[in-house]
Amino acid sequence: MTVDSISAIEDVYRRRHRAFTAAIGTIVGSRDAASDVVQEAFARALASRTDFRGDGPLEAWIWRIAIRTALERRPGTDVPLEDAFDPQLIEPERDPALAAALQKLPTRRRFVVFLRYVADLSYADISRVCGISEGTVAATLHQARAVLADELGYNNARSQVEV
């Protein structure tokens, strides 16, 4: 791959730095550690850019590197990703109602919610990151959305899963 791929990785870094840091922070448990992991992950992406086969979006590939790097920083790295994911998605004092609603979700659903609404990944990207089918992603989000809508008092929860 050429300089263009370096630029593409830089584009992802600059546009999505905040989302990466927020997501990784929930795995490693601190902002400082998250910043360090994100820097390391993008460095690894740069160094291994020739390994990117283009069989999916570049950003999803970088997400997998970032999550893998984050897990290396945690004890018990042989724990499955979704089980290792720290459910402390947000700072409770910022939105207590939302924090309480998220606690109603099983770990897997919280993880997929986070990848969708904070990391802003598509269903296809979440499917690649988590190693599950897009249908499962859609179903998981549908269930999580329904619970969150009930807990937060929204009345416009969809009854049909989007694709």
Add this chain to the structure above:
Amino acid sequence: MSGSVHHLTALDATLSERLFAAADIDCRPDWDDVQTRAEPLGLPHRRTRRRSYVAAIAAVLAASIVAPAVGLPGAVVDFFRAEPAAETVVLDFVGMNQRGPQDPSLPDQARHVRTFELPSGAYTLSIAPTAGGGYCWAISGFSNGCQTIRSTDSTGRGPVIGVTYTEIPTGSVRQEPVIIAGNIASTASGTLSLTFEDGSSQAVPLVWVSEPIAAAFFVYELPRERWSAGSRPIGLELRDTGGIVAHTKISVAPQP
């Protein structure tokens, strides 16, 4: 398509906003540090250049814009005035090219042509021309494809309706929307209709896109009342004042 949320309901938008606001992170991006860290891993430190776009081909194509036929029913989009496609969509076209097509698309020329507001949500249509005079299209959260040969039907005169659709779900399968979408690689004017088992028909809005694409596109969601046997769609017809100019059969009935 990261960065491009496919089907934002009001609930999706609210959840996204609240979650992101609550996950407040004081970010200080440092790209130079990333490159420095990458050096021991095998990457020479150098200033990166912004990606350059294929301007030469764009200039040639821009010079060949032809105004769409007067009186075309449906919306008309001037391709080169359309908004450039989102970065994630561009990368999707890059990904499509990785499959080794004979006539690859020009991802940097991809445009966001139209967002179709359907009952199940918003579906964004993006199009990229190919170097060989065809085009590739991507409909967010649905499908993508290419039309590299502007083929005609068996008579050699009429255009061909390219169509992609999902099946009607049944039984324990979750109730996903049934989407019928496609393109007509022709500037021939006409109205598109979906025909049904009961003999009725329904007009399907077309979006006509100017040169270099020179084609029409449609994205349609089948209403639930059309899911039952006896009232399902069976085909698409393109008609002009002289009658049917193109037709194709479809079958959204669930496979056994």
